Amino acid sequence: MPAFAEGESSVDGKQLLSKEMQSNADLWGVASNNNALVSIPEYFTDKSILITGATGFIGKVLVEKLLRSCSALKTIYLLVRPKAGQTAVNRLHTITKSRLFDRIREENPDVLDKLVTIEGDIMEPNLGISDEDVARLQEEVQIIYHSAATVRFDEKLGLSLKLNVGSVQKMLQLAQGMKKLEVFLHVSTAYANCDRKKIEEVVYPPPMDPYKLMNATEWMDEDMLATITPKIIGNRPNTYTFTKALGEYVLLQEGGGLPICIVRPSIVGAGWKEPVPGWIDNFNGPSGLFIATGMGLLRSMLADSDAIADISPVDYVVNTLIAASWHTGLHRPATTPIYNCVTSSTNPSKWEVIDNIPHYYTKTPLEVAFRRPNAAFTQNPIVHKYWNIIGSKIPAYFMDLALQLRGQKPRMVKMVDRIYKTVETLKYFTMHHWEWSNHNLEAVQALMSEEDKKKFYLDVRPLHWESYIEAYCIGTKRFVLNEDINSLHVARRNIKILRNIRWTFNTVLLVLIWRFLIARSQIAQNLWYFVTNLFFKFLRYCRATSSTH
Template sequence: MLGTQQLVQLCHRMLGLEALVHVSTAYCNCERERVEETVYAPPAHPEHVVTLVQTLPDELVDRITPDLVGDRPNTYTFTKALAEDMLIKECGNLPVAIVRPSIVLSSVREPVKGWVDNWNGPNGIIAAVGKGVFRTMLGTGKRVADLVPVDTVINLMIVCAWRTHLRRGEGVVVYNCCTGQQNPITWQSFVRTSFKYMRKHPFSEVVWYPGGDITSNRLKHNTLSLLQHRAPAFIMDLAARSTGNKPVMVRVQNKLAKAAACLEYFTTRQWAFADDNVQALCAALSVEDRRIFDFNVRNIDWDAYIESYVLGIRRFLFKESPETLPKSRALMRRLHIVHILTQVATVFFLWRFLFAPSNALRSIWRRILEFITRAIRLLAIA
């Protein structure tokens, strides 16, 4: 927020300033279900917050931060809202535009397909899922996952800088750079498509066959997290200690749990981000400019994009060469067999120790099997 204020002050001293493009976030007004392309009243007075932070001891600031942030998921969305308000108040007659991207992922085309350079947001979670160490996430599968490629955002920033220069003096224009209105994809579809390509293009040294699901049931999620995340991590660390190796899996799971908790607010909710200004800007371009500076999210083929996203994580985050794919695929086939055998063994265990001793449970089990058999026969006839 202070950085934004200082930059605006610097811009006021620039004689040849063409445009100032401020990058915010679509979630700076996350308390609203529908977010228009306008700057809303801030959750607190920016100057008062700055004064508090500068005068109070750090311990006291940490203590009052939850009260300041309120129902927002983090300080990031809070300070972004304050920065927008401060920008509006102090920009004067500067040529200013605000771009609000949603959840930014890898590139769709430039500089190369799938380019990604950080572990933030879903990137770290998807990487862990691909390695087989993360299998359950709290979220509502039918909710729209508002994801946007990084080069789509950059192209919009370039074009809106041009447009802002041409419209100098017409006020601050806000652009919501999102996909949910024009080309939506649900969290469930995103996760399942990711699974498909994690198995097709597996990472190296995968621990277990990638799988799992996103669930809105917190009890189910916590139970699966205990059984599929924490318990295996504890066992693996125990084995590591017994062989003289450094235990790391419990620490890894703790970090993943924190990262997943940060995403829960966004995977359990849905927003409608208006994008009229973005659509109008796209319509104002020539055919050639629309091709060069493509920020039309309708052009995103989600299946192809997610495939390049998984390959991008493999190449740019894990630094794994394409030459390692045959070996990784061979390991994935073995892990798939082990995964199936484990499921069969689990069913046998349930039968042997839970159903077999009880006549009533045995009867229920037989009825379930008979129902499944009849259903399969009916499907075969159809």
């Protein structure tokens, strides 16, 4: 394996790299009349599909969309590992019983029988799949969606390499033996090349030779690897973006002859239209920060409000996966198509769009709110740290004291510390913005029928960001925290109580500051007595007025 330094081309760079796609004619070709008439649901008819990462956020929505919109497919095999005492079958059963699958259970419950669990683990040799299942998959599968990965930004480098690079190698080995394979779709990230300001739909030279790095990490202990990780990842912000870039390179290096395509989503957010507006089921990415704001625990956010916030709704991402696999399987491009699945190219929004989140959570409050929602953006790390201490950390100590007095376990300080760490982790993405091209996705959309464009919508220009963010906030309440939207009166009463507590606390604090710190001069003391005397006269007047009525 040749060394591959930053900015250089690989030995076989013709198939790997180009500042432009080698040839649009080669990539897209000219569809035959027969292919041009094949819709997406028709293409998936009687197809057998393998999905990794089906228990993850994108994977679950992908499974639901395929079953609902391409119900004539034959089988969906799901690679699932046992976890927390649950078998792979039990984990799948839990997912299909969730609200995400409500519509399928109501309209076409029999289609759920097309889901088949394959017990395995992308960390294990040969993916931990039995010989019998390997033979079955290689005999039947026509489409692969490889979305399994670690999405933790602060994952240890060794583990991130195994999950985001090693799993690609193992999936390719499995795919090489598949007799009917038509598509191998790899889910990457739009931030794999975040060290560049403008990101084209190409695979760039990797920041480091992944093969040498993986060999080196085999003999390094964790402490040594943790020490040198910052130097290894260089100007990338975390191990996630670093290993995703390596995974793309390995995919093209070892996937020769396979019908590969790569989809790179940006920050994946709640559903825009499907399965319902605002659907979200995890604390990852912006969801956790939204919830922390709604709970009143996040008071300051490090962000450039003028920077572009590229959030891609999960249903838009899943539609891209399905449309990209349809095009790859049907038209067989001569070169590997890469799709930057982003929104900023056609419907940009700035981080200021989430300025209204405290308002949304005041309008539709969370039942678990500890303080009235109130958060602001700042680019100044000193100001951010100040507000974290004054607005979050100190109140958290008081809340923990109150919990202890009630015989409960203190937890607020730990929660605030985790939120602060998350903000620090995400600041690279909230303080910068990028320019992506997405010509390939536009070209796929142009090939789709009008019916497919409605069902597998890729046009995000109609997306109204303020309405989307509000639905997102409501989605965190309904689907992540499982709060009843019909009991808003209880949550709103709680918000009013929290508001009154805040006003009372601020008033008492102001009085104490004035009485013991400011009122040292005779003039200040006279002013103090005048104000308090005026206040009590006002109270007596109000009482006298009420008694006469």
